[in-house]
Amino acid sequence: MSNFQxxxxxxAAACLVVLSAPSRAGVGASGCDDLSGIAETPMVDxxxxxxxxxxxTCAGCHGANGPAGLDLRAGESYDNLVGVISxxxxxxxxxxxxxxxxxxxxxxxxxxxxxGPGFRMPGTDLQQxxxxxxxxxxxxxxxxxxxxxxxxxxxxxxxxLTLLTIMLLLTGLNLVRAARx
Ligand code: HEC
Numbered sequence: 001m002s003n004f005q006x007x008x009x010x011x012a013a014a015c016l017v018v019l020s021a022p023s024r025a026g027v028g029a030s031g032c033d034d035l036s037g038i039a040e041t042p043m044v045d046x047x048x049x050x051x052x053x054x055x056x057t058c059a060g061c062h063g064a065n066g067p068a069g070l071d072l073r074a075g076e077s078y079d080n081l082v083g084v085i086s087x088x089x090x091x092x093x094x095x096x097x098x099x100x101x102x103x104x105x106x107x108x109x110x111x112x113x114x115x116g117p118g119f120r121m122p123g124t125d126l127q128q129x130x131x132x133x134x135x136x137x138x139x140x141x142x143x144x145x146x147x148x149x150x151x152x153x154x155x156x157x158x159x160x161l162t163l164l165t166i167m168l169l170l171t172g173l174n175l176v177r178a179a180r181x
Pocket of ligand 1: 053054057058059060061062067068070085086087088089094104105108109116117118119121122123124
């Protein structure tokens with residue numbers, strides 16, 4: 001092997017190692033609070049417990065066309081957060097349901113250096129950060145678990161229309177046949 005080939009193989013091997021390393025929670029973040037002493041709040045409700053934090057401390061900056069493209073106003077925030085790739089760190093979701101330590105939102109409020117945005121988001125206290133932690137850990141639900149889902153209509157409109165058309169055609173055919181001498 002030439003030196004060049006050796007270098008190539010070594011580089012490829014290094015890439016493989018990097019790629020196969022398990023992604024660790026909160027990787028790249030530092031100076032994070034220790035919230036382990038704050039007990040979990042059961043069944044955190046997004047609308048009545050999380051959105052008010054955004055309304056009072058975040059939406060002033062994170063409005064329409066907010067920084068990092070993040071809109072935290074009521075009615076916009078949920079769809080801007082859950083399952084959406086972070087703008088400041090594309091290896092993360094803003095909110096990864098079940099996993100606060102990999103969610104940009106939680107790291108942004110609870111770490112001095114969140115490893116995405118360049119600074120800790122101002123204005124929350126420890127209790128509010130723990131509430132955000134618990135909401136994400138509990139699945140980042142839009143409504144608290146146990147809220148009855150609206151009953152889904154099983155037939156979707158297009159299918160119903162197709163079925164109706166077929167039935168009409170068959171009826172028509174039968175009529176034509178019956179009318180024949
Ligand atoms: C003073 C204005 C300001 C306030 C208040 C503020 N932010 Fe931010 N936020 C920013 C800026 C600026 C950035 C982008 C930072 C960067 O690019 O390094 C940002 C980025 C973020 C990000 C990263 C988004 C992404 O897609 O990567 C999150 C999450 C976030 N903020 C959440 C919050 C929350 C939650 C609050 C309220 C507790 C808040 N911010 C309050 C200015 C603010």
